[in-house]
Amino acid sequence: MNRIVLVRRGEDAEVHEPAGTVRVPAADLPAFVAEREAGPDPVRWVWDDTTRWYPALLASGVRIARCTDLRLCHAILRRSPSVDQGLLAAADTAGWDALQPVTAVDPGLFPLEDPADRLDPPAEHERQQAALAESAERGRLALLLAAESSGALVAAEMTHTGLPWRADVHDRLLAELLGPRPPAGQRPAVLERLAGELRTALGAPGLNPDSPADLLRALRGAGLPVPDTRSWTLEQIDHPAMPPLLEYRKLSRLLTANGWAWLDAWVREGRFRSWFVPGGVVTGRWASNGGGALSMPVQVRPAAIADEGWRFVVADVAQLEPRVLAGMSRDTAMAAAARGTDLYQGIVAAGVVATRAEAKVGMLGALYGATRGESGRMMPRLTQRYPHAIGLVEEAARAGERGEVVRTLLGRGSPVPGAAWSDGPADLGEAPDDEDGGSRQDRDRQRRSWGRFTRNFVVQGTAAEWALCWLADLRNRLWELGEGELHERPHLVFFLHDEVVVHTPGHLASEVGEAVRQAAASAGRLLFGEFPVDFPLDVDVVRSWADAG
DNA sequence: TCATAGGGCGCC
DNA sequence: AAAGGGCGCCCTATGA
Numbered sequence: 001m002n003r004i005v006l007v008r009r010g011e012d013a014e015v016h017e018p019a020g021t022v023r024v025p026a027a028d029l030p031a032f033v034a035e036r037e038a039g040p041d042p043v044r045w046v047w048d049d050t051t052r053w054y055p056a057l058l059a060s061g062v063r064i065a066r067c068t069d070l071r072l073c074h075a076i077l078r079r080s081p082s083v084d085q086g087l088l089a090a091a092d093t094a095g096w097d098a099l100q101p102v103t104a105v106d107p108g109l110f111p112l113e114d115p116a117d118r119l120d121p122p123a124e125h126e127r128q129q130a131a132l133a134e135s136a137e138r139g140r141l142a143l144l145l146a147a148e149s150s151g152a153l154v155a156a157e158m159t160h161t162g163l164p165w166r167a168d169v170h171d172r173l174l175a176e177l178l179g180p181r182p183p184a185g186q187r188p189a190v191l192e193r194l195a196g197e198l199r200t201a202l203g204a205p206g207l208n209p210d211s212p213a214d215l216l217r218a219l220r221g222a223g224l225p226v227p228d229t230r231s232w233t234l235e236q237i238d239h240p241a242m243p244p245l246l247e248y249r250k251l252s253r254l255l256t257a258n259g260w261a262w263l264d265a266w267v268r269e270g271r272f273r274s275w276f277v278p279g280g281v282v283t284g285r286w287a288s289n290g291g292g293a294l295s296m297p298v299q300v301r302p303a304a305i306a307d308e309g310w311r312f313v314v315a316d317v318a319q320l321e322p323r324v325l326a327g328m329s330r331d332t333a334m335a336a337a338a339r340g341t342d343l344y345q346g347i348v349a350a351g352v353v354a355t356r357a358e359a360k361v362g363m364l365g366a367l368y369g370a371t372r373g374e375s376g377r378m379m380p381r382l383t384q385r386y387p388h389a390i391g392l393v394e395e396a397a398r399a400g401e402r403g404e405v406v407r408t409l410l411g412r413g414s415p416v417p418g419a420a421w422s423d424g425p426a427d428l429g430e431a432p433d434d435e436d437g438g439s440r441q442d443r444d445r446q447r448r449s450w451g452r453f454t455r456n457f458v459v460q461g462t463a464a465e466w467a468l469c470w471l472a473d474l475r476n477r478l479w480e481l482g483e484g485e486l487h488e489r490p491h492l493v494f495f496l497h498d499e500v501v502v503h504t505p506g507h508l509a510s511e512v513g514e515a516v517r518q519a520a521a522s523a524g525r526l527l528f529g530e531f532p533v534d535f536p537l538d539v540d541v542v543r544s545w546a547d548a549g
Numbered sequence: 550t551c552a553t554a555g556g557g558c559g560c561c
Numbered sequence: 562a563a564a565g566g567g568c569g570c571c572c573t574a575t576g577a
Contacts, residue, residue: 210573211572211573212556212572213556229557257558292560294559294568296559297558298560368565370564370565441562452566460566460567
């Protein structure tokens with residue numbers, strides 16, 4: 001593998017190769033990269049941050065096979081309990097710690113002033129390689145760093161190609177539900193009518209239904225002693241104001257989150273473009289920036305329509321996190337329950353609980369740390385039948401309560417906890433009841449809360465690693481299926497934790513479906529070897545995203 | 550006018 | 562006795 005480090009120097013790129021260092025003008029860089037990519041030696045491009053390099057290459061029609069994203073790898077190594085932090089220490093370290101990804105830059109230009117310019121990528125790369133080589137977990141960590149970097153490429157490519165989006169279909173959908181688009185600053189007709197009905201029903205002519213405080217006063221004035229104004233609370237109430245209020249809530253949410261303003265801001269030339277942010281969540285999950293890409297309501301998915309002659313291949317993993325938990329804890333009983341397509345049904349079939357609903361709520365409680373209610377009642381039975389799986393999350397919770405760092409399967413470390421531990425462990429010493437530190441009860445509550453976080457961290461984070469491996473392998477397979485530029489081949493257009501959407505020429509759809517399944521099997525082997533835990537997929541070939549599932 | 554906090558709700 | 566993870570983003574209200 002030929003590693004080539006790219007460094008920005010004003011308007012040039014400095015190219016560090018084993019054979020020597022050369023300068024390439026920014027304008028010539030795409031051609032240079034394309035030539036090396038096409039050459040006989042596989043290349044791993046090493047750069048400070050994918051969001052600072054790759055969009056411009058993609059805009060020039062250049063796709064690369066692999067990279068090392070020093071910013072993302074730095075973040076992982078800095079938190080990893082199995083890395084000697086001394087090997088990463090340098091004058092640059094704080095700068096790497098603080099480096100943020102960029103969005104919305106003009107891909108044709110380097111930004112004028114960038115904190116990344118004060119960093120030394122070749123030196124950082126050497127430190128990271130040394131830290132990796134000395135780690136007792138170097139195999140798993142190396143896999144994680146490669147997968148994280150590959151995810152950075154996927155994220156940039158998804159922004160580049162965009163998710164096909166039909167503004168005309170979206171507009172029609174809005175008009176059917178809300179009435180025609182109103183002038184700026186006015187409510188759509190349907191919302192205005194519902195607001196009127198609500199004011200009449202509550203006897204509150206001046207009510208602004210968008211103000212929770214105003215609404216709470218009006219509800220109480222009408223003799224309805226509600227604790228808050230959440231829809232779930234309001235649904236419990238039998239009162240003529242509730243139907244219009246709940247309908248108002250639902251439609252108002254659609255208008256503000258994914259209405260005409262959203263269309264204006266985020267949809268251009270038939271594509272929805274926002275930014276995915278790999279590593280944006282401490283657990284390793286992705287975040288997103290712009291347009292709420294990670295919470296696209298089912299309600300507007302009918303507007304996501306594949307191009308003429310193309311299809312979407314939509315795939316998701318059923319019950320990813322319990323399956324990951326079975327694999328990472330080597331719990332053969334839970335893996336057996338996961339053998340079929342429905343893990344919850346498998347738990348019922350094993351005689352652990354009576355119904356699928358109980359199995360689901362019990363498992364979710366184990367992952368999130370619920371101990372009371374229906375979920376808590378399932379825990380003893382789950383613990384008895386699945387001691388390794390439940391034991392793993394319980395131990396993660398206890399470690400978090402003690403203030404310790406926990407890690408995912410591939411070695412991503414949890415953050416160190418904050419102020420609640422400054423006075424020592426929960427079960428030791430005095431707990432001074434001063435104003436600054438809060439009461440003993442407050443700190444115990446915080447510790448349990450942190451335990452729920454670390455409990456979930458190990459599973460959510462390892463699931464994110466499975467998904468990264470799935471994504472990286474799928475990206476490679478998709479590239480091999482087509483010809484031409486990225487947007488002419490089957491390509492990823494959406495990813496959300498355990499779900500992918502691929503945009504593909506129709507005649508390749510079944511091959512894409514097979515690639516998605518093979519990539520999932522490959523991810524399972526990468527993380528869990530020959531341990532027998534399945535990751536069955538639901539795969540649909542559809543014209544509209546809304547038709548999947 | 551701007552930044553921030555909290556309510557609320559969409560996704561997993 | 563109490564005990565439900567992770568996000569982004571809209572709105573209003575508040576205070577500088």
